[in-house]
Amino acid sequence: MTQERTALPTAECAPQQEAGSLTRSVRRGALWTAASAILLRFGNILVMAVVARLISPDELGIYALAIAVYGFVASLASWGVASAIGRSDLDADKLGPTVTTFALSGTCVVAGAMALLAGPVASAFEAPEAAGPIRILAVALAVQGIIAVPAAQIQRLFRQDVIFRANVVAFILSNTTLLGLATVINGAEAFAWSRVVGNGVVGVMIVLALEKRYRPGWHAQFVGPLLRFGIPVALGTLLSRFVLNIDYVIVGRETSTTDLGFYMLAFTICSWPTAALGAVMDQVALPAFSGARRDGRDLRETVYRAVRIVALVACPIAAFTCAFAYPLIEAVYGAKWLTAAPVVQVLALYGVLYVLGTLFDEMMIASGKTMTMFLVQATALVALVPTLIVGVRTGGLVGVGVGHILVVLVVTMPAYLIAMKATTGAGLGVALRAVSRPVAAALAAAGVALLVTEGLAHPLAKLAVGGMVGLVVYVAVAGPQLLQLFPDRLADQPILVAATAWPSSVAKRLGISTDNSCHNRT
Known part of the structure; x- marks a missing residue:
């Protein structure tokens, strides 16, 4: 057993008579999540088919830069420690309060910095028009960080049916916002506001579905192990976001929006x-x-x-x-x-x-x-x-x-x-x-x-x-x-x-x- 697994509190082993329960839970969760992903993907294709006729490639390019910044910064919002709640081999009840404190504090700092530095960041990408969408997405980031622990709880419990319902409602409301704003304001800002609405709706429905909610707390003995576990997760996720989105930055700088x-x-x-x-x-x-x-x-x-x-x-x-x-x-x-x-x-x-x-x-x-x-x-x-x-x-x-x-x-x-x-x-x-x-x-x-x-x-x-x-x-x-x-x-x-x-x-x-x-x- 590794040092990290020894330091973090572990959950009890599943009873032998429930050996098949993990397979059933995984299959059930996977089917709910797949149904949600497929339904929303087809829905997004239809919405994008309409929006593509309302906005220009330039506006979509500006949003691409803004969403790239959002992806980079979101990786650091909860310091990676929320993933510990999703691991079914760790004791979530003991870790929950401390992880919640990390998630909330990290989100406030990172989202605030994102909003304050939106102008210089957009200028560095040679796309000053992206500053507005970046500031709007900072709000979406704050919402995402606030619900990081509840989302991990849902993940741990294989309650993907909750995610399905939340995504369906969020899809309707966020894309209604997108289609309504796309004819009124810049297309990139319309996309950004739709992300804020979507994150907010999903967050509310996840929190309401939970029977147990963790309040912020602090258990000093878990801080070191959580950071040893979470910081590599956050940095690895950040790097994966760079790998996924650095092409947007390079294409934007080397060609045009x-x-x-x-x-x-x-x-x-x-x-x-x-x-x-x-x-x-x-x-x-x-x-x-x-x-x-x-x-x-x-x-x-x-x-x-x-x-x-x-x-x-x-x-x-x-x-x-x-x-x-x-x-x-x-x-x-x-x-x-x-x-x-x-x-x-x-x-x-x-x-x-x-x-x-x-x-x-x-x-x-x-x-x-x-x-x-x-x-x-x-x-x-x-x-x-x-x-x-x-x-x-x-x-x-x-x-x-x-x-x-x-x-x-x-x-x-x-x-x-x-x-x-x-x-x-x-x-x-x-x-x-x-x-x-x-x-x-x-x-x-x-x-x-x-x-x-x-x-x-x-x-x-x-x-x-x-x-x-x-x-x-x-x-x-x-x-x-x-x-x-x-x-x-x-x-x-x-x-x-x-x-x-x-x-x-x-x-x-x-x-x-x-x-x-x-x-x-x-």
């Missing part, structure tokens, strides 16, 4: 796998993996299953996005945004790699290896900045996307896999076996869909036919692995079994093995 607007749209589209899975991992992966460690489960198998589930969802989204980038942008956002299409095609792969890195981040935190997480992010950032500068100067916006992929493949992912091998025993071989079937299925689906839709001219027709054909092919190739994403009562339905099992039956008749489990291979 108009080009940055095109780039932000492309990056948003390619973040669809992150949107669909990032929320699940933020809410479920930390308590699930820490629970598996607490219960003495096979961590190698746990990593294999988690990577496979992520790949089953992320790979088809990325493949379809890459294959149908042009009709997708034209149909959804309008022809004036087609400049973003080549960037979308390149960044589609990055979306899959990034979401896998996010999963490994959560596993590092759950294992108490927060310094490892920090070192991985620091190494990635050192490599990323010069690579992106060279990329944008030699290849424009597409060069930035290529730079992202190179750094992840050469630096970030190998570092993660080495760390995961040392921590769980699951390294490159386990990861490759986990992603092999989803990758093959996604490539086959995208290829067949492109062939079938080659003669179609209308973008909506291409998307509709390509989507249906691709889905059929993907389900056929991915096979029974997809059933593991559903609850048992749905996975046993004859129509789902028939839709996913027939390729395996054909393969068996041909003498081809389809067993892709972790334990059956060395």
Whole structure:
């Protein structure tokens, strides 16, 4: 047991008779979170389709810079200690008051500094128009910090149904605000105010759903261990935010806010796998993996299953996005945004790699290896900045996307896999076996869909036919692995079994093995 786990108060082990409760809780929480993410993603696509016709690429570029600053600063708001409440192997009741004090004090300081320094920061980015949105987002940051501990409590309890309801209400109110303000004030400020409304609504609903709320308090014996745990988390998250958002800063400085607007749209589209899975991992992966460690489960198998589930969802989204980038942008956002299409095609792969890195981040935190997480992010950032500068100067916006992929493949992912091998025993071989079937299925689906839709001219027709054909092919190739994403009562339905099992039956008749489990291979 590490020093950090010895110093922080641990929770009692789960009773043996409840061995299956963790799996049920994880699956239930994941389904609620996935439903929320998918519903909101489709909703945001529809809203953005309207807003893209009301604002200019320049206004979207200004908001991109403001939201980048918000992402950097938000990493430090609660000093990273709120993650300790989300770990199911630690005693939240003993830690709660002290963590609440850290979260509230850190938020007040950081949000105030963000508001005061908005002007100089915007000028440093050569976009003084971003100062207003940055100040507005400081309010959103304050709200986010205030609810950091309640949100971690919801995460710990796998109460993602609360998050689902909160997100739905927040989506309606925040986007009503956005659409109402977009025709009255600058588009970047309209986006910023909608973020304030959304954070506020989610916060209120989370707090009201909790039966236990922690008041600020102070237990000196926990301060050192919390800081040793939390500061690497905060710094690692900050670095991950730099890795995720430094391209906005570089593109904004090297080109223009108009080009940055095109780039932000492309990056948003390619973040669809992150949107669909990032929320699940933020809410479920930390308590699930820490629970598996607490219960003495096979961590190698746990990593294999988690990577496979992520790949089953992320790979088809990325493949379809890459294959149908042009009709997708034209149909959804309008022809004036087609400049973003080549960037979308390149960044589609990055979306899959990034979401896998996010999963490994959560596993590092759950294992108490927060310094490892920090070192991985620091190494990635050192490599990323010069690579992106060279990329944008030699290849424009597409060069930035290529730079992202190179750094992840050469630096970030190998570092993660080495760390995961040392921590769980699951390294490159386990990861490759986990992603092999989803990758093959996604490539086959995208290829067949492109062939079938080659003669179609209308973008909506291409998307509709390509989507249906691709889905059929993907389900056929991915096979029974997809059933593991559903609850048992749905996975046993004859129509789902028939839709996913027939390729395996054909393969068996041909003498081809389809067993892709972790334990059956060395």
